[in-house]
Amino acid sequence: MSQTLAENPLLRRPALICGGMVAATLAFVLATPLLQRGHDGATPVVLVQRDLFFADRADGGVAITDSRSGAEVAELLPGEGGFVRGTLRSLVRERRREQIGAATPFRLTAWQSGRITLEDQATGRQLDLHGFGQTNAEAFVRFLTNKE
Structure with missing residues (x-):
């Protein structure tokens, strides 16, 4: 004779946990577009934006260039x-x-x-760099201005 979830507490707990995980996932997915907006519900405002190419060099360095002007913005040494x-x-x-x-x-x-976000325009993937910590996000900020 089989028992229902209400009759068997050993089956009830995993079912509740799974149901809670499904509900939390749905809430997160539905809330994401709202979280991407500003606190007042307005569309986020861009301060500075730059399209960049990152190219490996033969010496192990990386050249960072502005996609519009072709000018070198920065370089990462090996x-x-x-x-x-x-x-x-x-x-x-x-x-x-x-x-x-x-x-x-x-x-x-x-x-x-x-x-600070980094978007791969080819795949559509966007990374919120502050999710990796302030210092890591700042590692990219210098690419938003011209090379000095």
Whole structure:
């Protein structure tokens, strides 16, 4: 004779946990568009935005160039910029998996809210760099201004 969930407490707890996880996931998915808006419900305001190419150099460095002007914005010398390199590696890996080349630049954006995002315009993936900590987000901020 089989028991229902209400009759068996050993089956009831896992069912409640699974149901709660499903409800939490749905709430998160539905709330995400609202969380991306400003606190007043307005569309976020872009302070600075730049489309960039990141190219490996033969010496192990990385050249960062502005996609519009072709001017070099910055360079990472061999062995420096670990967070920047790791972030880009993950995005490039996704491009390779989807068989997308390097012709489309990445979009780096500073928002009025203080967020810094890096978007792969080829795949549509967007990273909120503050999610990795303030210091890591600041590693990208210098690419928003001209090389000095």
